[in-house]
Amino acid sequence: MVKEMRSDLNPFSLSKHNSVIIKFAVSFLLVGLAFRLLISGSFRFSSVVETSIPANEETKPESLMASLPAEEPASNDFEANKSQNSQSGKCDLFTGEWIPDPSGPFYTNQSCLQIEGHQNCMKNGRPDSGYLYWRWSPRGCRLPKFNPKNFLHLMRNKSWAFIGDSISRNHVQSLLCILSQVEQAVETYHDEEYRSKIWHFPTHNFTLSVIWTPFLIRADIFEDMNGVSSSEIQLHLDELDKKWTDQYRNFDYAIVAGGKWFLKTAIYHENNVVTGCHYCPGKNLTELGFDYAYRKAMQLIFNFITSSGHKTLAFFRTTTPDHFENGEWFSGGTCNRKVPFKEGEVNMTDVDTMMRxxxxxxxxxxxxxxxKKGWF
Structure with a gap:
């Protein structure tokens, strides 16, 4: 985890971050939202809000059984849940709480081969497992448990793409782990660094892609796989990254996300001219700030999606909070929590608020x- 954070964060730009996120549970929230929209069929362009779920005390699966709130389990019948939620008119997937789930996760590091060595918490020495026994419970509606068989049935002859940074990669890995219980995917493509990949589920003719483009706009990045930089990033604020735009018309569904890479030191280009930078002391350039570049990027991305003429169902996943508390990975920050924050227990940092x-x-x-175009 620390190795990955070295690649994704800049120590000089993140001094105020102290919120926490566990990616595993976020992926379930993302999949839940996807199903809500897939079933409703009423949205063509949707926003996914990240929810941080850190933890602060030892939790054991057996203790969660006793603390599980008394509520009627959500049905796996999607049409039944759709009908109930439509009648109430109060379903908001973004408002709710994390509650104990004694049924546990769909997979573990032992059952899924997609989990890489440096991501394997148990193999790398994490002694507790209580963090695996939680689920998101929206307020005012029931979120059915993800059903991989139903998902693949709905996605027959379709294609999905996760477009963004390492968080998008983690979401793809989680989805692959779940779907492998029904059908094993066949990897059909990877780039030289194994960051962008394509998988195919032959029985369902379903294609799943991950496209590694941490800025979503054109970026010349001079980092090795360990996150060691040899030069400043060169960001072109008026050009999208063709790695994803050239493929966009191939996708029926796309989950697009940017975020924390914009906090890195970067030189900004517009109209083939250097216009400024973010954190570049000694370069004699105007400090424009990461927020300037991030807004430019958001405008380009959303304009492309709404003007593409291709009605991909596009989800925009907002930036994630920090992983560490009481400092960063380079200054004594820790990831020691084991149960989710309750509402009101944590505040967003200034940088997170600005990006959001x-x-x-x-x-x-x-x-x-x-x-105005009638897509909603």
Whole structure:
């Protein structure tokens, strides 16, 4: 985990971050939202809000059994849940709480080969497992447990793409782990660094892709696989990364995400001219700030999606909070929590708030434009 954070974060830009996230559970929230929208069929462009779920005390599976709230289990019948939620008119997947789930996860590091060595918490010495026994419970509606068989049935002859940084890669890995219980995917492509990949499920003719493009816009990155930089990143604020835009028309569903890579030191280019930078002391360039570049990128991304003419069902996943508390990975920060925060127990940092506001503002503009075209 620390090795991965070295690649994704800049120590000079993240001094105020102290919130925490566990990627495993976020992927379940993401999949839950995907199913809600797949079943409703009423949205063509949707926003996914990240929910942080850190933990702060020892939790054992047996103790979770006793603390499980008394509630009627959600049905796996998607049509039944759809009918109930439509009647209440109060279903908001983003408002709710994490509750104990004694049924546990769909997979572990022992049952899924997609989990890489450096991601394997148990193999790398984590002694507890209580963090695996939680599920998201939206307020006012029931979220059915993900059903891989139903998912593959719905995705027959379709294609999905996760487009973004390492968080997107982790979501793909989680989805592959779940779907492998029904059908094993065949890897049909990978780039030289094994960051972008394509899998095919032959029985269902379903294609799943992950495209590694941490900025989503054109970026010249001079980092090795360990995150060691030999030069500043060169960001072109008026060009999208063709690695994903050239393939966009191939996708029926796309989950697009950016975020924390914009906090790295970078030189900004517009119209083939250097216009400024973010954290580049000694370069004699105007400090424009990461927020300037992030807003430019959001505008480009949303304009491309709404103007593409291809009605991909596009989800935008907002940036993730930090993984560490009481410091960063380089300054004594820790990831020691074991149960989720309750509402009101943690506040967003200034940087997280700034990025979120940019995302929401630019998304609202794109959604309003999309509404005029009759896609909603």
């Amino acid at each position: 506001n940019i995302e929401l503002e630019e998304f609202a503009k794109a959604a309003a434009y999309d509404l």
